[in-house]
């Protein structure tokens with residue numbers, strides 16, 4: 365989502381003649397887009413904001429902008445602590461971020477270009493639903509991003525069509541819970557079908573899904589519509605029903621397993637990834653073992669595992685954080701090791717297979733592309749391949765990437 369917001373800002377700023385630079389010291393403005401989801405993300409941002417004081421010493425005209433969820437949550441504190449920061453744009457105000465930056469940083473030399481969205485990138489991100497109403501007990505997102513709001517259906521179709529006209533071949537639809545998209549009569553499945561009817565668009569992806577809202581309609585659209593890629597990111601968080609309840613996730617492990625079964629039966633080539641939190645308050649060894657066993661049973665194509673991090677203001681932050689950091693680290697590394705082992709087994713079976721890939725970029729004669737299930741595939745090729753779909757025979761497989769030759 366942050367990549368999408370940064371992308372959007374980049375698009376709008378470029379219409380005012382701004383462009384990205386490779387070297388920070390050549391920049392007139394540095395924009396830091398921040399995340400609040402875990403304490404660690406905020407610490408990273410703090411340390412980066414600290415470094416901007418040095419950039420400013422070298423270039424006193426440089427403007428520093430901090431935007432996003434951390435700006436929403438800790439804007440005043442950031443401003444107080446860092447003299448170097450010129451502008452704070454909170455997450456709820458990012459729609460106007462570009463204008464705010466233009467007005468406060470470029471006032472004298474901004475020239476509005478008539479053409480909007482000149483960029484031609486093969487893969488583009490589109491936010492379809494902002495905010496979140498779910499209030500999972502550990503999560504800061506509803507507080508910093510605000511209430512859920514589905515974006516105007518017709519504007520989304522126009523935006524996607526324009527992107528395709530400008531060269532996009534794949535569109536990734538984004539939301540904290542895309543399954544609850546509802547604009548008038550248009551729900552998420554219908555939106556997917558409509559976007560799939562855009563001519564010259566080859567692929568559609570989406571994330572994130574919430575197990576409580578994922579319905580049969582969506583699974584059927586995934587099966588029926590070839591442009592919709594067979595990949596689903598379906599955060600499980602935990603396999604202990606007691607923990608799921610305290611997390612306020614509103615589904616049981618049995619329901620989750622049922623969804624996995626339906627997905628695999630209806631969309632046989634589907635790749636399934638997930639998020640897991642270890643060390644949530646009151647997570648016992650037994651609860652953790654349940655989650656670990658679920659990882660073994662379900663055999664995810666990939667997963668992200670996070671150590672629980674209390675976020676101020678959330679319901680869970682008022683519960684005793686009894687699992688020690690050491691124990692969180694132990695559980696984290698066990699899940700990671702197990703899931704890496706499974707991923708290696710899954711990708712090894714892909715050696716010798718032929719994957720349909722979409723070429724995204726090229727570096728030193730090596731194309732970076734993506735298979736339909738979402739895995740990165742590297743293959744020798746030329747510039748002419750970019751933006752095209754072709755078959756690759758897989759020769760080598762690593763956890764996060766496949767290597768092969770064009771068939």
Ligand code: SAH
Nearest residue numbers: 401502503540572599639640670671672673
């Ligand atoms: N809307 C998405 C998730 C957004 S946050 C969803 O519901 O799936 C991405 C992931 O960060 C979550 O799935 C969760 O696993 C993790 N996460 C969120 N808050 C956390 C916290 N306080 N501590 C640790 N992990 C957290």
Ligand code: SF4
Nearest residue numbers: 496499500503505540
């Ligand atoms: Fe956070 Fe839950 Fe909303 Fe995801 S669904 S953003 S985890 S509150």
